[in-house]
Amino acid sequence: MTKTVLISGAGVAGLTLAHWLRRHGFTPTVVERAPALRDGGYKVDIRGAAVEVVRRTGILEQVRERRTDVRAGAVVDRSGKRVASMNGDSFGGREEHDAEILRGDLTRLLFETTRDEVDYRFGDAIAALDGTSVTFSSGRTETFDLIVGADGVHSRTRELAFGPESGFVHDMGYRVAICTVPNHLGLDREELTYVSPGRTTLVYSTAGQTTAKAMFLFTEPAGIDESDPRRALREAYAGQGWEVPRLLEAVADAPDFYYDRLAQVRMDRWSAGPVALLGDAAYCASPASGQGTSLGLVGGYLLAGELAAAGGDHETAFAAYEARMRPFAERNQKLGPANVKRMVLSSSGQVRMSMVMLGVMSRLPGRDRMMAAMMAPLHKAANAIEIPDYATRSQHP
Structure with missing residues (x-):
């Protein structure tokens, strides 16, 4: 039965997965190429179903306390004259329950939920895969039950398990x-x-x-x-x-x-044997979608939950995770090309x-209503999934 899971990448998706795997009784290890947790970063939005994931993770109040509090937005012309101005939420396309936070603040909050319970290895990375045997850049070799690539659009895990990124990353x-x-x-x-x-x-x-x-x-x-x-x-x-x-x-x-x-990542399947992909590594929607962070949160929650529901049977779990997540991911990916134009x-x-x-x-x-109408496709896509309530356990499966 599956117990140990190696997660490559300490971003939003990887940290969410680590949190929920521990809640379900698994033993995750997180390896991150960067020498430390990445602080700072750009501001990101948490919308729709992802807000519920954050609430269940137990950090919604802290997220709201650390909100960016951007109060106003404006479009300026060449001389700096404000051509149009509106409040920050309207300008950012946020609804009442949505939250905007710096990416580094969100990853820090997720990390703190498991820092004493999960083996975090910073300054290292997966160098080679042989089934479930992993060779790290540091030279260490270990075996895990499962391996999850949550290492971004240019995923090394995906390259090792599925092939060159040219077949999946679309400019x-x-x-x-x-x-x-x-x-x-x-x-x-x-x-x-x-x-x-x-x-x-x-x-x-x-x-x-x-x-x-x-x-x-x-x-x-x-x-x-x-x-x-x-x-x-x-x-x-x-x-x-x-x-x-x-x-x-x-x-x-x-x-x-x-x-x-x-770029967007589009793949026919997100798993190969004991290796699965999560977040941008599997279904990057691009920053233009405004949904990358939310997809990482929802995907991490679902993958951990399906592994628990399947009793550690990864073939069943990976299939269920993809069946639930793919329609949601593809709907949100469609936002990117339209938004960037x-x-x-x-x-x-x-x-x-x-x-x-x-x-x-x-x-x-009625400018706020007009802006809300313009942003309706985004909010419909952000809520286009049901978040199951997986039972959690305190011991390993």
Whole structure:
């Protein structure tokens, strides 16, 4: 009977799985390539069914205490004039029970639920798989009953068990860059967005932070060498208005600079023998979907619950997990392509029309209702799954 489970990746999905495996009596081990838990990070939303998972995990109150508290959002033009403004929840498309939190704060809360009960191994990674025998980068070799890859869109576990990522990772034709920048605009829990053809720039501050975060979302930079991501970003944004030149100066020294393509992971199956995939490694919806964190939370809960329900029979559990999770994941993946086309406009005409429409809408009495109608597909997708109430046990199965 299954007892030991190796989880590759100490992100939202992996930590959620570790928590619920322990609640169900399993013995999880988490290996993470980074030398420590990743703090900070971009703000993320917890929506719909994922809110219930967080509540059952016992951290909903702490999540709400650490909310970003972004109170307002605005779209600005090249000169910095606010074209449209609205409250933070409307701007972020959040409903009453949704929660926005920094990714690092969420992972810290999840980690604290099991830090004394789970074997966490930071600064190491899976180097090779031979059935259930795992060789780590550190040179250690161990055997586990099951192995779960929760190690992101560029999953090493997936590569070892299923093959090269080129067969599963689908480029959406956009790039994203994120980093911490000085809050030279003096933002106080506010988010500003600047849009130009093929280029969108966001800057925001959150509660308790003296710095700001910047995000650059743009179409694939044709003809630009991306081997040096910071240089590629500067070239892609050359000649942009507003505060972009000053933000690009800050990028040069940002210690947490992140650059990647927007992509989705699509696979015919999420398990192979004793190896299963979870979160972005299996069904990345891309940051444009707004649902990556929620998919990780729900997926981790379901996988642990199905393993418990099947008494550790992984073939039965993996099949049940995929049957429950796949329709939900695929529905949320559909949000990504549509959302990114609204976030990154392709022509000057689209930008002008969008600015006019946003300006008019932000001044109308029913603007919150109109925004809610625009965000309805997101909220329907976020709630498009039933969260089973799996019984938990205190001893190992």
